[in-house]
Amino acid sequence: MDGAVDLSGCGPGAGAGGMAGGPGSAVAGAFAGLVESGRLELPLPGAGRTWERWAVLAELAQEDLSLARLAEGHVDAVAILAELGAPAGRAGARWGVWAAQPPGPGLTARRDGRGWRLDGVKPYCSGASSVTDALVTAAAPDGSRLFAVSTRDLVPVPGTWAAAGMAASDTLDVRFDGIAAEPAGPPGRYTARPGFAHGGAGVAACWYGGARGVGRTLLAAAAARDVGPHALAHLGAVDIALHTARTMLQAAAAGIDADPGDRSGSGPLRALRVRALTEAAATEVLQRVGRALGAGPLCHDQAHARRVADLTVYLRQHHAERNLAELGQLLASNGTPW
Numbered sequence: 001m002d003g004a005v006d007l008s009g010c011g012p013g014a015g016a017g018g019m020a021g022g023p024g025s026a027v028a029g030a031f032a033g034l035v036e037s038g039r040l041e042l043p044l045p046g047a048g049r050t051w052e053r054w055a056v057l058a059e060l061a062q063e064d065l066s067l068a069r070l071a072e073g074h075v076d077a078v079a080i081l082a083e084l085g086a087p088a089g090r091a092g093a094r095w096g097v098w099a100a101q102p103p104g105p106g107l108t109a110r111r112d113g114r115g116w117r118l119d120g121v122k123p124y125c126s127g128a129s130s131v132t133d134a135l136v137t138a139a140a141p142d143g144s145r146l147f148a149v150s151t152r153d154l155v156p157v158p159g160t161w162a163a164a165g166m167a168a169s170d171t172l173d174v175r176f177d178g179i180a181a182e183p184a185g186p187p188g189r190y191t192a193r194p195g196f197a198h199g200g201a202g203v204a205a206c207w208y209g210g211a212r213g214v215g216r217t218l219l220a221a222a223a224a225r226d227v228g229p230h231a232l233a234h235l236g237a238v239d240i241a242l243h244t245a246r247t248m249l250q251a252a253a254a255g256i257d258a259d260p261g262d263r264s265g266s267g268p269l270r271a272l273r274v275r276a277l278t279e280a281a282a283t284e285v286l287q288r289v290g291r292a293l294g295a296g297p298l299c300h301d302q303a304h305a306r307r308v309a310d311l312t313v314y315l316r317q318h319h320a321e322r323n324l325a326e327l328g329q330l331l332a333s334n335g336t337p338w
Contacts, residue, residue, distance in 0.1 A: 007244075016207070020252065024167065024170055026168070027064065027168040028170060031094065033063045034067075035074060035094050040075055042056055043072050043324060044079050045256055045260070046194075046195075046256050047260070048257050050126065050202075050253035050254075050256045051253035053202070054202055054205035057202065057206050057209065057337065058208050059205075059209060061213070062213040063170075063213065065307065065311060065314055066166055068209060069126050069169045069171075070094075071316065072203060072206050072217070073097045073117070076199050077095035077135050079199065080184070081184065083193055083194075083195045084189065085154070085185075086182075086184040089133055089148070092132075094127070094132045094133065095133050095134065096127040096128075096135070097135045098126075098135070098136045098137070099137045099146075100122070100123055100124035102124075105120060105121070105123045106121075106138070107119070107136060107176060108140075109145055111141075115181075116140075116274075117181065118149065118176040119179075120138075120176055122173065122252060123126060124171055124173075125156070125171060125172040125174040127169070127171075128156040129170050130309060132150065132151055133151060134282075135147065135153055143187030143260070145183055145185075146183070146184045146185055146189070146190035147182060147183055148184050149176075150307060153246050154175050157174065159320070160173040164306075164309045165310050165314070172176055178229045196267075197267030197270065197271040198256050198262075199257070201249075201271040204249060206228075207311070207318075208242070208246060208278050209257050210307065210310065210314060211281060211286070211311065213284075213307050213311075214240075215285050215312060217293065217304045218288075218308070219235065223319040231292035231328060235288075235292065241282075241288075245277060245281040246278070247276050247278050249274060256270075272323055273319050276327065279318040282311060282315055286311060286312065298336065
């Protein structure tokens, strides 16, 4: 994708924050434009051009993390449907993937004479008012399943996203009341397929792009004026963190392309490593840019302040010590080349 993403004059669209002309409606309009233009028709993971796929997501995230979140969900859904051999849906459909399963009551699936129906409330549904279709996980009598649903009759729950960060991603809880659903693959297949790990690694490309956007503020300041030796030292450290994350992502993309079916079984280890390293690099960028420039950009640069808030929230898709413990358990069980 060439050039910055233009969020001005994007036309009407629903979104968190919801008023016409607000960031939510602008992002929703930009997302619809990306889908309609074909700019999100990206190479599938493992098809030999995975880094090209991730580079597009990173560039989107550098400009707007909420837009990148919607784009990442759409392209992930397309990849999931392709891997599961499920119908891709109608032309122009805007997809989301709603697979969060926090503690507490969730979504349940039941059979009736007309097929499958879904009931309950699904949390953390990005694009709740912006996507036309979604892939949704639900607890069925035969195990956890993935379903494809139209959002036409779904009811987003107002007020279920209180954060300023990622507010324009239209992420809300969504209520299901006997919603018709089509199963996408057999029970357990969603998480057991190789692409589950590939997609998990791909999310880190958005974190990297968002961190690149935050770092750009410090780079621009250092190019425009004398920021002093301490800020320059922070800029040098930001460069190392971003270069390290990019190198790791490129290596992970090459590994996926070399073994798309994950015959080696290294996919989960790869995904955990790249996510942890990218999260650490992005966290370092946030800290160093803040220490280098102080409160000024956070108070007077709206785009930078929103980017910092968005990235802070988005990074929490990495579950910190819980994910590191998963990585440690894999290493303890299987060993490691190092």
